[in-house]
Amino acid sequence: MLAFFHIPWFEASPFTGYVYPNETIIPWSGLIVVYPYITGLVAGAFIASSFYHVFGMRQFKPVARFALLTAFSFMVFVPVPLLFHLGHPERAFEAMVTPHWSSAFAAFSYAASFYVTVLMLEIWFAFRADVAAYAKSSGGLLRLFYGILSLGSDDVSERALDYDRRWARALAIIGIPSATLLHGYVGFVFGSLKSREWWSSDLMPIIFLLSAAVSGVALLIFLYIAASYLRKKRADEDCLSGLGEALWWFLIVVSAIEALEYVTMFYRSQEGITAIESLMMGPIAIGLLIQWGGAALALAILTWLVISRPRGTALIRALTLASLSVLLAVFAMRWNVIIGGQELSKTMRGVLTYYPPVLGRDGIVTLACILAAPFVFLTVLSWLFPPWEPAIEREARPARSHPVPALEPETILKTGTEP
Amino acid sequence: MAVLGAAALELFGAFARKPAAAAAKDGAAPSFPTPSYNWTKHHWAFGVDANQCTACLACVEACKLENGVPQDPHHFRTWVERYTYLDGEAAPLVDSLADPGDIEASNSRFVEPYRFDQRYQEKKVETAFFVPKLCNHCERPPCVEVCPVGATYRTEDGVVLIDQDYCIGCRYCVQACPYGSRTFNEVYGVADKCTWCYHRITKGLKPACVEACCHGARVFGDLNDPESDISQFLRDNRVEVLKPELGTHPSVYYVGIDDDVR
Numbered sequence: 001m002l003a004f005f006h007i008p009w010f011e012a013s014p015f016t017g018y019v020y021p022n023e024t025i026i027p028w029s030g031l032i033v034v035y036p037y038i039t040g041l042v043a044g045a046f047i048a049s050s051f052y053h054v055f056g057m058r059q060f061k062p063v064a065r066f067a068l069l070t071a072f073s074f075m076v077f078v079p080v081p082l083l084f085h086l087g088h089p090e091r092a093f094e095a096m097v098t099p100h101w102s103s104a105f106a107a108f109s110y111a112a113s114f115y116v117t118v119l120m121l122e123i124w125f126a127f128r129a130d131v132a133a134y135a136k137s138s139g140g141l142l143r144l145f146y147g148i149l150s151l152g153s154d155d156v157s158e159r160a161l162d163y164d165r166r167w168a169r170a171l172a173i174i175g176i177p178s179a180t181l182l183h184g185y186v187g188f189v190f191g192s193l194k195s196r197e198w199w200s201s202d203l204m205p206i207i208f209l210l211s212a213a214v215s216g217v218a219l220l221i222f223l224y225i226a227a228s229y230l231r232k233k234r235a236d237e238d239c240l241s242g243l244g245e246a247l248w249w250f251l252i253v254v255s256a257i258e259a260l261e262y263v264t265m266f267y268r269s270q271e272g273i274t275a276i277e278s279l280m281m282g283p284i285a286i287g288l289l290i291q292w293g294g295a296a297l298a299l300a301i302l303t304w305l306v307i308s309r310p311r312g313t314a315l316i317r318a319l320t321l322a323s324l325s326v327l328l329a330v331f332a333m334r335w336n337v338i339i340g341g342q343e344l345s346k347t348m349r350g351v352l353t354y355y356p357p358v359l360g361r362d363g364i365v366t367l368a369c370i371l372a373a374p375f376v377f378l379t380v381l382s383w384l385f386p387p388w389e390p391a392i393e394r395e396a397r398p399a400r401s402h403p404v405p406a407l408e409p410e411t412i413l414k415t416g417t418e419p
Numbered sequence: 420m421a422v423l424g425a426a427a428l429e430l431f432g433a434f435a436r437k438p439a440a441a442a443a444k445d446g447a448a449p450s451f452p453t454p455s456y457n458w459t460k461h462h463w464a465f466g467v468d469a470n471q472c473t474a475c476l477a478c479v480e481a482c483k484l485e486n487g488v489p490q491d492p493h494h495f496r497t498w499v500e501r502y503t504y505l506d507g508e509a510a511p512l513v514d515s516l517a518d519p520g521d522i523e524a525s526n527s528r529f530v531e532p533y534r535f536d537q538r539y540q541e542k543k544v545e546t547a548f549f550v551p552k553l554c555n556h557c558e559r560p561p562c563v564e565v566c567p568v569g570a571t572y573r574t575e576d577g578v579v580l581i582d583q584d585y586c587i588g589c590r591y592c593v594q595a596c597p598y599g600s601r602t603f604n605e606v607y608g609v610a611d612k613c614t615w616c617y618h619r620i621t622k623g624l625k626p627a628c629v630e631a632c633c634h635g636a637r638v639f640g641d642l643n644d645p646e647s648d649i650s651q652f653l654r655d656n657r658v659e660v661l662k663p664e665l666g667t668h669p670s671v672y673y674v675g676i677d678d679d680v681r
Contacts, residue, residue: 012493012517018500018681020552020599021517024493027590027603087588087608091568094587100569105591108567194665195561195597346599347681349513 011357013343016282017275017350026342026354029362030335031081034370036186036208037215037334038074038081041374043183044216045071046119046175048243053126053172062236063224063243065387068123070223071179071216073378075116080370084361104192111185115178122171124149125164127385129156145384183212190337197272197348198279198341203261210254211330217247218298218326221319227382237311244319247326248302255295272348283353284340287332294329298322453621461576463615465626466638466652467551469675473634474499474549476533479516481631485616492517492525492533494602496613497553497628501535502679506543511679514538550680551636553628554579554600554613555661555669562592562601562612571610577670578617583609597665615639 012024049067051060083089096113099106132154135146153160184205190196191204201207221243228235265276280288301322304310310318343352357363482497483490495516502511514521516533524536539547556579563571563579570585571592581592586609593601593610604611616626620639624630629639640647649672652658658672662681673680 014519018513019517021493021495021498021515022593022599022602024517025603027593082589085589087590087603087605088586091585091587094585095567098568100566102564103567103591104565105567105589193561193565193595195595342594346597347513349681 011355013352013354015345015350015352016278017345018347019345019350019352020347023342023345023352026339026352028338028342029085029354030339030356030364030367031085031362031370033331033334033338034367035078035081035085036183036190036338037331038078038371038374039183039186040208040212040215040330040334041219042071042074042078042216043179043209043212044214044218045074045220046179046216047213048217048220048246050172050176051242051246053122053169054176057242059238059242062239062388063220065126066224066227066382067220068119068126069381069385069387070220070378072119072123073381074374075112075119076377077370077374078112080373081367084366084370104189108185108189111178111182115175115182118171118175118178122168122175125168125171127387128153128164129161130385132156180209184209190341195346196341196344198276198344199337201261203257204337207254207257207261210250210257211333214247214250214254214326215330217243217250218323218330221247222323222327223378225316225320225323231388233388235316237315240315240319241305241309244302244305244315244322247322248299248306251295251299251302251326255299275344275348275351278351279340279344282351283343284336287336287340290332291329291336294325294332298325298329301325453618456621458574458576458621460643462642463556463577463620463670464640464642464649464653465553465556465615465671466649466656466658467671467673468636468638468652468656469548469550469673469680471634471636471675472499472549472551473636474501474535475633476516476535477631477633478551478628478637479533481627482613485619485627486614488611489604489606492522494604494611496600496602496611497551500550500552500680501547502550502677503539503547504545505539506545508545513679548675550673550676551628552598552600553671554596554615555598555667555671556613556615558668558670559666561595561597561665561667565591565595567591574617578615578620579612580614580617581610581612583607583611586610597662597667598669 013026015024045067048060049064049071051057052064053068079092083092086092095106096109099110101107128150131146131150133156135143135150135154138146187205187208190199190208191201194200221240224240224243225235266273298321301318305315305318305322339354343354345352356367359365476499479495479498482488482495486496488494488496498516500513500515502513504511514535516522516525518536520536520538521534524534525532556573556577558573558577560571560573560579563573566572567589568585568587570583570587571579571581573579588603588608588610590603590610593603596612601610601612603609616624616628619626625639626637629637638648638652640649640652642650642653644650652674653672656672656674658674659676660669660672663669
C-alpha cells in the first residue's frame with residue numbers, strides 16, 4: 001500500500017523562507033483561476049445585454065441578443081472547472097442536497113442555478129418568436145428540435161410579441177442583481193478567508209465584480225467584431241463605440257479601486273509586508289506586469305477612442321486591441337489573486353512558486369480546452385439561434401408601435417445589420 | 420456513464436443520510452469509531468512542551484504509520500519545525516521537513532526516516548529550538564465553518580474530524596486552516612488532517628505521536644479529569660496558543676515558544 005503512495009500524484013512547489021510543509025502543494029490550481037474568470041465573463045456579458053433589454057439603449061441593440069447567448073454559453077461551463085477540481089465530482093450534488101450554511105460556498109450552487117434559470121427564461125422569451133418561425137420553416141430533425149423548444153407556443157401576433165418583450169425585460173431586471181450578486185459572491189468566497197492575507201480584503205467582492213464587468217464587455221466587443229468579420233458583415237460602429245465607452249468607464253473605476261487597495265496596503269505596511277513585496281517582485285511579477293500593462297494599454301487606447309471618436313477600420317482595430325488587452329489583463333488578475341494568494345505562505349514569512357503542469361487534470365491543456373469550449377458552444381448556439389436580428393423582422397413585418405423600441409424596422413435600418 | 424451512475428448513486432445516498440456535521444448537531448451520530456464510547460463525558464486537549472523536543476521525529480513517523488499518511492515530505496498530520504537564531508540576527512531561520520536540505524539529509528525524496536540536516540554546524544548559533552506542530556482542534560474552527568457539505572465537524576469531546584465518505588474534495592478547508600494543518604490526499608481525493616488518533620483515544624489509548632515521544636514533549640489528556648496529564652500540564656505551566664488574534668481558540672497549548680512561532 002505504501003508503494004502505492006509513492007506514486008507522485010502531485011507537484012510540490014519550491015519556496016523561500018518559512019512555509020508550512022503542507023503548503024508546498026498548492027491546493028487550488030489553474031482550474032480555480034478559470035472558474036471566476038468564466039463567471040466574470042458571464043456577469044459582464046449579461047450586464048452589457050441589459051443596456052438594451054432593460055434600459056432600452058438602442059445603440060446596443062445589435063449585440064443585445066448575442067450578449068445573452070454569450071452569457072449562457074459561458075455560464076454552461078462555469079461548473080466544469082469546479083467539477084474537474086473536486087476530488088469527488090460525483091458528490092458535487094451534496095453541496096445542494098445537504099448544504100452547510102455556515103460555508104461561504106454553500107449557497108453558490110443555488111445562486112448559480114437561480115441565475116441560469118433566469119437567463120434561460122429570458123433567452124426563451126427573447127428568441128421565442130424566432131424559434132416558432134424556424135419550427136415552421138425548417139425540416140426534419142431541426143423542425144422537431146425547434147418545435148420542442150417553442151413549447152407549442154407559435155403565436156407571433158403583435159400581442160404575443162409584446163408579451164414576450166415585457167417578460168424578457170422583467171427577467172432582465174431580475175437578472176441584473178442576480179448576475180451582480182453571483183460574481184460579487186465569488187469574490188466573497190475568497191475574501192472571507194482570514195487565513196489568506198492576500199485574499200482577506202473587504203474590497204475583494206467589489207474588485208471581482210467590476211473586473212467581471214470589464215472582462216464581459218471586452219469579450220462582447222471582441223466576439224462582435226470577430227463574428228461580424230466571419231459573417232462578412234459590417235459591425236455597427238455606434239454600438240461598438242458605445243461598448244468602448246462603457247469599457248472605458250468600468251476600467252477607470254476598477255483600476256482606481258485596485259490602485260487604492262495597493263496604496264493602502266503599502267501605506268499601512270503591516271506585518272508581512274516584506275513577504276508581500278517578495279511575492280510581487282517574485283512569483284507574480286510577470287502576472288502583475290501583464291495585469292497592469294494590459295489595463296494601461298487598454299485604458300490608453302480607450303481614452304484615445306473617447307477623445308478622437310475614430311470610425312471605420314481605426315475603430316475596429318483599436319477596440320480589438322483594447323478588448324484583447326483587457327481579457328488578458330483580467331485573466332492575469334485572476335491568476336495573481338488566486339495563485340498569488342496561495343504562493344504567499346500562511347506564515348507570512350515565506351513565498352512559494354507555483355508552476356502549472358502542462359498535462360493532467362489541472363494542466364494547461366485542460367485549462368485551454370475549458371476556456372475554448374464556451375466559444376465552440378456559442379458558435380453552435382449562434383447557428384441554431386441567429387441572434388443578429390429577429391427572424392420575424394426579416395419577414396418585413398409592417399411597422400409596429402410599442403413601448404419598448406426593440407423591434408422597430410427603422411432602428412434596424414439605422415443599425416445597418418439588415419442582411 | 421460510470422461517473423454519471425456514481426453521481427446518481429451519490430445523490431440518492433445524500434438524500435438518504437445526513438452529513439456528519441448535521442448528525443453530530445442532532446446528537447444522533449454514533450460515537451465513531453468505538454460504539455461503547457460516550458463523547459459527552461470527555462473534553463480532550465493537547466500540550467506541547469517545545470523545551471523537551473529534540474527533533475528525533477519519532478512522532479512524525481509514528482503518525483504516518485498509524486494513520487496511513489502518504490510517506491512523502493509534503494503531507495503531514497504532524498510535523499516538527501526548527502527555529503534557529505544565528506548570532507546577531509533578530510529573526511529566526513525556520514525550516515521543516517519539506518525543506519530541500521532536510522529532504523536531502525533524509526537520503527531520498529520519499530524520506531524514511533525523517534531528519535534535519537546539519538546546515539548550521541559551521542555557523543555561530545545563539546539559540547535554537549524545535550516546535551512540534553499538529554491540528555489545533557480549534558473551538559471555533561475555520562475549516563469546519565467553510566466546508567460546503569458539512570463533511571468536517573467538531574465532536575462533542577472537542578476533536579475536529581472529517582467524514583471522508585462525505586468529503587467532496589474541494590480543498591476549501593485546506594485553504595481556511597490558518598495553521599497549515601490540513602492536507603489533501605490525492606489518492607483518495609479527500610481532505611486529511613490530524614484526528615488526535617480518534618480511533619485510539621476512544622479506546623483509552625494515547626495518540627500515536629504522544630506514545631512515540633520519549634521526551635515528554637507531547638502531552639494529551641482529558642480536561643474533565645483533573646488528574647490527567649493535560650490538566651496537570653496546564654496547571655504547571657504558563658501556556659500559549661498559536662495565532663490567538665484569529666479568534667479560533669485552539670485546543671493545543673504550547674510551552675517554550677516565542678513570538679516568531681506561527
